[in-house]
Amino acid sequence: MKVLLRTYTLQLKERFTIARDSYDQQETLIVELNDGEFSGLGEAAAKNYYGSTIENMMNSINAVKNLIENCGGLSPNKFWQRLYPYFTENMFALCALDIAYNDLYAKRLGKKLYEHWQLSINTNPISNYTIGIGRIETMINKVKNQPWPIYKIKLGTPEDLKIISELRKHTDAIFRVDANCGWTVKETISNSKILKDLGVEFIEQPLKANDWQGHKEVFDKSELPIIADESCLIESDIEKCHHHFHGINVKLVKCGGLTPAKRMLEKARALGMKTMVGCMTESSIGISAIAHLLPLLDYVDMDGALLLEKDIATGVKIRQGKIYFSESNGIGTSLLEAKS
Numbered sequence: 001m002k003v004l005l006r007t008y009t010l011q012l013k014e015r016f017t018i019a020r021d022s023y024d025q026q027e028t029l030i031v032e033l034n035d036g037e038f039s040g041l042g043e044a045a046a047k048n049y050y051g052s053t054i055e056n057m058m059n060s061i062n063a064v065k066n067l068i069e070n071c072g073g074l075s076p077n078k079f080w081q082r083l084y085p086y087f088t089e090n091m092f093a094l095c096a097l098d099i100a101y102n103d104l105y106a107k108r109l110g111k112k113l114y115e116h117w118q119l120s121i122n123t124n125p126i127s128n129y130t131i132g133i134g135r136i137e138t139m140i141n142k143v144k145n146q147p148w149p150i151y152k153i154k155l156g157t158p159e160d161l162k163i164i165s166e167l168r169k170h171t172d173a174i175f176r177v178d179a180n181c182g183w184t185v186k187e188t189i190s191n192s193k194i195l196k197d198l199g200v201e202f203i204e205q206p207l208k209a210n211d212w213q214g215h216k217e218v219f220d221k222s223e224l225p226i227i228a229d230e231s232c233l234i235e236s237d238i239e240k241c242h243h244h245f246h247g248i249n250v251k252l253v254k255c256g257g258l259t260p261a262k263r264m265l266e267k268a269r270a271l272g273m274k275t276m277v278g279c280m281t282e283s284s285i286g287i288s289a290i291a292h293l294l295p296l297l298d299y300v301d302m303d304g305a306l307l308l309e310k311d312i313a314t315g316v317k318i319r320q321g322k323i324y325f326s327e328s329n330g331i332g333t334s335l336l337e338a339k340s
Contacts, residue, residue, distance in 0.1 A: 001072030003065050004032040007054050010283060011309040017133040019156025019182035021049065026281040029057050030335070031096040033104050035072055040104025041333055043286035044096035044253050052092040060090040061097065068097065076102045080259040091234070091256040098257025099289045103330035113292040113331050124294040126321030127302045128152040128176055136166050143171050149321050150174040152301055156182025161191060164198050178204035181230055185214040192222040204249060205229040215244040227276060235260055238267045247274025247298065258289055265296040279304040284315030288333040291316045291323050312336055
């Protein structure tokens, strides 16, 4: 099995802003695992907030390249366990490898990944479309220009309630709001009452990630469900989030790929928590990987590739929030052009 690494700069259709960051392009790493007959693809977007850069992902992979190339006979679970000790400080790189290996493994079996997992896609949730922070008029125009059944609206400004109130005048869609750690306890509890009346379904990560006392108070007093994102990075966080959040939003890059993400979702469901998977601004490779977890989800945010000026890969298609799978096996994706 050979490891091939490719890097891309993904241009966004327009600048994307959240409470702590703003950007108009995204660096991403594509990993290919090729056994001579089949090829698996994986992806991890670089995020400085989490200390992940293209350089350190490539360095981490290249440091154990020989080991990786000799693991081609393992199951995906054993592959992940074999590599995990070398990537404890770089879960993003492990994620790209894990997705690629799951893709390769399912292709060898002649199956789509969800088929290998014996999951049914008959009742999949639909994806929201994300509206980044901007002038209220700009956010309204985005809603008008992109009609969608569910929007996730980024907040964390002095005008958050006004934003939702104004957007509500222009659509009957379901709203989800994500404050990206930008609110206080008092603000969250107060806002939950008003937002509920404005048709908001849940609030994602209102407080700073490590404010567990605050999370507990909000959990007890909020009139809307609270979903953990920055507070739920890896598997051991599930128990910490239980009774502090009503649900979790798992990001593949943060936990180390599809293999641990599936375990996290199954554990959360067993605890009676709502489950969600979110995306970064990724190509259709990363987005297509998420699609195979849909049967385990209550909610999903997989619009990343829709925000790109130009995709670098084929994969799942999303129309009005509904996900349509590729006919291809594995995660169902391929690069549009092979970049050396």
